[in-house]
Every structure is written in structure tokens, then in C-alpha cells.
Amino acid sequence: MNKKLPSQYEARARIIKAMAHPSRLFILEELYKGERSVGELAEMVGADQSTISKHLSILKTEGLVFDERQGTTILYHLKCPCILNFIGCIEEVLEIKTQEHVEMVSKCRVR
Amino acid sequence: MNKKLPSQYEARARIIKAMAHPSRLFILEELYKGERSVGELAEMVGADQSTISKHLSILKTEGLVFDERQGTTILYHLKCPCILNFIGCIEEVLEIKTQEHVEMVSKCRVR
DNA sequence: TATATATATGGCTATATTGCCATATAATCA
DNA sequence: TGATTATATGGCAATATAGCCATATATATA
Known part of the structure; x- marks a missing residue:
């Protein structure tokens, strides 16, 4: 990437990049309203469950959401x-x- | 991309995506302090002039900055x-x- | 334990992004 | 006008991202 810029910019950009996708933006706004399961979100977005799961994984990796298992379903929350x-x-x-x-x-x- | 989501999410994501790069984030913060020329920014970031020019073009296309010609140099401003x-x-x-x-x-x- | 349900992951292809080089364009000045 | 300086653009190769399918994993329940 670049060596002259402080790593701070790299870190911030990673988080912003996680937000920079229509579906992920939708997910974040939806989670702002309350917890949602992967299936609910997939249904709302209209994408494959695996696709949404990966989007959530990105958001989770970047620390924007956290998940909570509830029996067989997993609820995601906005952090x-x-x-x-x-x-x-x-x-x-x-x-x-x-x-x-x-x-x-x-x-x-x-x- | 996706057809179930309102186009609003697409539009917002495009702007956020424009911000989602270390160099562009740096540029935005630098322009927050005041106007800067392409050359100045290239020097600060430590990247090729053409690379910075393209980053600025992205920011401009998404409406985050505007430019002002001053003789032979072009000054960029945060919008x-x-x-x-x-x-x-x-x-x-x-x-x-x-x-x-x-x-x-x-x-x-x-x- | 076998089955069903919900979610995650591997793998793959298509597409997008990044960054540099070479070169074009635009303005200034001798 | 010719040379110089600043910026933009075309092109290309390397890398990253997105989305789907198939399948693995985990939990619940009969």
C-alpha cells in the first residue's frame, strides 16, 4: 500500500471500507433498530444466506457488530x-x- | 449488485467507499485543515502524482471535494x-x- | 442417534480497485 | 512560440472484492 502514511489511516480505512457496501450499510441501519438474525437480514436484503453471513463476518471482524447465539439462530447487534x-x-x-x-x-x- | 435494496443504499455506499482508502482519508483530513495542491498531497502521501490525481478525481466525482485552478496549480478543497x-x-x-x-x-x- | 434448521466456510468466477509508467493537456513565462 | 511546470488520463498488471453453490458445523428435537 503505502509506507509514508501513519498506520492509523490504514486502520480507519479498514473500518470505513467495511461500511462501504450497500448491503452492509443496510445491515448496520437495520441493526441500529434492533437485533436481527442472519436469515432475517438475508430475506430483507434479498441475497443468499451465505453472502449475508460473509458480510456479517466482515462487520464483525472490523468490530462493528457482535453476535449472540440464541439456540440455533444467531442474533447480530450493532456495537x-x-x-x-x-x-x-x-x-x-x-x-x-x-x-x-x-x-x-x-x-x-x-x- | 442487488435489486431488493433501495438505491439510496447504493448511493450512500459509493460516497463511503470514496472515503474508504488510507490515502483518501488522509487527503480529506488534510483538506479539512485547508486547501492543498495535488503536488503537496502527493509529497505528503508519498505516492506518484498520477496516483493522487486519481484519488482526488474519485473524491471529486463523489462530491466530497471541489477544485479551483490557481494559475498552473490546482487547489483542492473539502466540501x-x-x-x-x-x-x-x-x-x-x-x-x-x-x-x-x-x-x-x-x-x-x-x- | 437421526433429522431438521440455522449459520459458516471453501471454492470458484466475474468484476472492481490500486498504483505505476508513459503521455496528454493546460497554463505560465522567457 | 518554445520550454517549463502542474495536473490529468490511458493503459496495464497485480490484487482485492462480491456473490453464488456446495458443503461443513452447530444446535435442537423427535
């Missing part, structure tokens, strides 16, 4: 609800992108 | 400073990951 705080800003970036030609007031710099 | 607000939470996730075995108090759920 740090704060990670979704910035979704508001992401939305703002998106708004500006779509309305770039329009005059608007916002916390972002339009140009 | 939405708020996108760095959640770095604090990322740090918290990292802390928990490294101290998982230790008892600690935090906004995150340790388990």
Missing part, C-alpha cells in the same frame, strides 16, 4: 450506534451532488 | 467538513477492538 451519525452528512453530500446547479444553503460548501 | 465528524466514532471502534478483553466504559457496547 457503536454512533457510526450511523454521519449518515446525515452523507445525505447532505448526496443532496448537493444532485442539486449542484441550484442555489442552496447548507453546511457544505457549494461550488 | 463538507461534517464528513470527518464521525472519525471520532471510528476511533472508538478501533479502541474497543484493541482493548476488547479489558473492562471499559464507552458509548459502544462491549461484549
